[in-house]
Amino acid sequence: xxxxxxxxxxxxxxxxxxxxxxxxxxxxxxxxxxxxxxxxxxxxxxxxxxxxxxxxxxxxxxxxxxxxxxxxxxxxxxxxxxxxxxxxxxxxxxxxxxxxxxxxxxxxxxxxxxxxxxxxxxxxxxxxxxxxxxxxxxxxxxxxxxxxxxxxxxxxxxxxxxxxxxxxxxxxxxxxxxxxxxxxxxxxxxxxxxxxxxxxxxxxxxxxxxxxxxxxxxxxxxxxxxxxxxxxxxxxxxxxxxxxxxxxxxxxxxxxxxxxxxx
Amino acid sequence: xxxxxxxxxxxxxxxxxxxxxxxxxxxxxxxxxxxxxxxxxxxxxxxxxxxxxxxxxxxxxxxxxxxxxxxxxxxxxxxxxxxxxxxxxxxxxxxxxxxxxxxxxxxxxxxxxxxxxxxxxxxxxxxxxxxxxxxxxxxxxxxxxxxxxxxxxxxxxxxxxxxxxxxxxxxxxxxxxxxxxxxxxxxxxxxxxxxxxxxxxxxxxxxxxxxxxxxxxxxxxxxxxxxxxxxxxxxxxxxxxxxxxxxxxxxxxxxxxxxxxxxxxxxxxxxxxxxxxxxxxxxxxxxxxxxxxxxxxxxxxxxxxxxxxxxxxxxxxxxxxxxxxxxxxxxxxxxxxxxxxxxxxxxxxxxx
Numbered sequence: 001x002x003x004x005x006x007x008x009x010x011x012x013x014x015x016x017x018x019x020x021x022x023x024x025x026x027x028x029x030x031x032x033x034x035x036x037x038x039x040x041x042x043x044x045x046x047x048x049x050x051x052x053x054x055x056x057x058x059x060x061x062x063x064x065x066x067x068x069x070x071x072x073x074x075x076x077x078x079x080x081x082x083x084x085x086x087x088x089x090x091x092x093x094x095x096x097x098x099x100x101x102x103x104x105x106x107x108x109x110x111x112x113x114x115x116x117x118x119x120x121x122x123x124x125x126x127x128x129x130x131x132x133x134x135x136x137x138x139x140x141x142x143x144x145x146x147x148x149x150x151x152x153x154x155x156x157x158x159x160x161x162x163x164x165x166x167x168x169x170x171x172x173x174x175x176x177x178x179x180x181x182x183x184x185x186x187x188x189x190x191x192x193x194x195x196x197x198x199x200x201x202x203x204x205x206x207x208x209x210x211x212x213x214x215x216x217x218x219x220x221x222x223x224x225x226x227x228x229x230x231x232x233x234x235x236x237x238x239x240x241x242x243x244x245x246x247x248x249x250x251x252x253x254x255x256x257x258x259x260x261x262x263x
Numbered sequence: 264x265x266x267x268x269x270x271x272x273x274x275x276x277x278x279x280x281x282x283x284x285x286x287x288x289x290x291x292x293x294x295x296x297x298x299x300x301x302x303x304x305x306x307x308x309x310x311x312x313x314x315x316x317x318x319x320x321x322x323x324x325x326x327x328x329x330x331x332x333x334x335x336x337x338x339x340x341x342x343x344x345x346x347x348x349x350x351x352x353x354x355x356x357x358x359x360x361x362x363x364x365x366x367x368x369x370x371x372x373x374x375x376x377x378x379x380x381x382x383x384x385x386x387x388x389x390x391x392x393x394x395x396x397x398x399x400x401x402x403x404x405x406x407x408x409x410x411x412x413x414x415x416x417x418x419x420x421x422x423x424x425x426x427x428x429x430x431x432x433x434x435x436x437x438x439x440x441x442x443x444x445x446x447x448x449x450x451x452x453x454x455x456x457x458x459x460x461x462x463x464x465x466x467x468x469x470x471x472x473x474x475x476x477x478x479x480x481x482x483x484x485x486x487x488x489x490x491x492x493x494x495x496x497x498x499x500x501x502x503x504x505x506x507x508x509x510x511x512x513x514x515x516x517x518x519x520x521x522x523x524x525x526x527x528x529x530x531x532x533x534x535x536x537x538x539x540x541x542x543x544x545x546x547x548x549x550x551x552x553x554x555x556x557x558x559x560x561x562x563x564x565x566x567x568x569x570x571x572x573x574x575x576x577x578x579x580x581x582x583x584x585x586x587x588x589x590x591x592x593x594x595x596x597x598x599x600x601x602x603x604x605x606x607x608x609x610x611x612x613x614x615x
Contacts, residue, residue, distance in 0.1 A: 073501055074503045074505075087497070088498070089501035089502050090498055091502075092494060093490065093562050102488075102499070102503060103503025105487065
């Protein structure tokens with residue numbers, strides 16, 4: 001099987017700091033791939049390179065086997081790669097519908113849209129409402145309420161719904177449960193599985209081992225700017241994973257061989 | 264795995280209730296919500312109240328269509344510049360160069376006609392182009408070179424003002440000359456009356472501009488992006504807004520509107536004077552702040568600025584008709600500014 005999104009030999013340096021050191025990456029179709037690693041391991045840089053937020057100094061990224069080069073998050077989005085950032089990237093004073101369609105607004109058909117460039121609010125609100133109810137988020141009554149009046153979990157839900165609504169190829173979730181309570185985390189994990197059930201592969205960056213082991217199909221362990229190994233959560237325990245990512249334990253030849261998947 | 268299963272068992276009997284305080288929907292919290300979704304409401308109420316108070320004190324002397332449209336004429340220029348200022352402040356910036364751009368553009372229009380002998384229409388187009396170009400420099404320095412708007416526009420203010428004096432040689436073009444040779448320059452000074460109400464073309468331009476900008480800000484993608492950039496530029500960038508493009512276009516549009524204000528200024532004072540309009544910076548910021556547009560960006564509406572400009576006009580005419588010292592106007596305007604910012608802070612604390 002061909003990986004849907006892959007990277008070979010990514011390098012990124014910030015002055016003397018090496019964030020990515022000849023890093024490889026593979027995401028298979030329809031899977032949830034967790035990316036774990038200690039602070040400073042370069043997870044964020046890897047994700048930013050894949051989502052177009054930074055340009056790697058060297059190395060190639062492939063989407064569906066074709067080489068791509070994202071110069072901005074907009075490029076990546078146009079290619080069908082959607083990212084939910086840890087900060088959520090939403091404008092607090094604007095409404096849910098405004099936020100969901102930020103940067104890809106729909107205009108009215110005909111004269112009003114083409115000449116007067118008027119937005120089709122009714123249509124955007126309809127789609128936003130539909131996307132939220134598909135993901136069971138219709139506890140939000142008013143699609144026009146400002147995002148700053150929502151709770152943390154609701155905001156996360158809106159951000160995931162935005163990504164799910166437009167991400168046709170890949171969805172990247174950066175620490176989606178870090179700021180949430182137990183119940184809200186559960187809701188977001190269910191959301192992630194709903195999205196996978198629709199056939200869209202997900203990259204999940206998380207520090208929360210129970211969450212990672214619950215939903216991930218494979219786990220990419222990142223250490224010192226490169227992929228240390230890829231493990232199957234069914235074959236390893238959480239303490240093994242933590243040992244790998246902190247360097248307390250090295251993967252055996254066989255485990256490191258898992259890296260060859262997709263090559 | 265087992266750990267998670269244990270955690271989940273605890274969730275089986277979970278209740279859906281979240282910790283909550285007894286929440287009273289008071290009149291005050293309803294008001295806070297109403298203001299949160301309609302930021303132009305406060306200046307509208309203040310405007311209505313001040314018209315009512317001065318109307319009661321002065322009777323028909325104030326409460327006539329003539330006096331009320333006189334206010335419009337008096338605030339038209341500050342209002343037009345205030346519209347430019349509103350756009351900039353919505354992006355969490357500030358434009359201190361608005362007044363200087365206005366004067367320089369009007370001087371270009373006048374001097375190009377009389378010194379270079381250009382047809383007035385061409386000279387006006389040149390003046391508008393100069394205003395837009397200065398706006399572009401502002402926007403480029405802020406968006407590309409990433410200098411703070413306050414510093415950039417402080418510098419451009421001085422540069423534009425000095426250019427204005429150097430180029431014009433401190434020379435005023437007299438109203439009679441303009442009237443006889445290039446009446447187009449005074450176009451916005453013409454007026455028509457309607458049942459005692461007098462509308463100059465400048466006032467009409469002001470109103471049309473506000474309606475146009477209100478439409479653009481509310482109903483086009485560009486308008487929503489202006490708000491998003493002011494609200495949280497990083498979030499806007501990540502959700503696919505070209506923030507640099509938006510910032511540069513906002514400052515360019517601000518420069519163009521200020522150049523139009525320069526043309527309206529010629530109509531209002533009749534002559535082209537390099538020393539006119541010096542207080543337009545501060546007055547436009549005053550109108551914007553009283554109009555409830557947040558100096559931190561992303562909140563407020565251009566209609567609020569319209570009401571804010573009118574409030575200033577109502578106070579100054581009303582107090583003048585009452586025979587009060589002009590300093591009372593400044594004193595009250597100062598109090599209004601502080602009150603408006605206090606209300607803005609309160610509205611921001613709105614909770615769900």
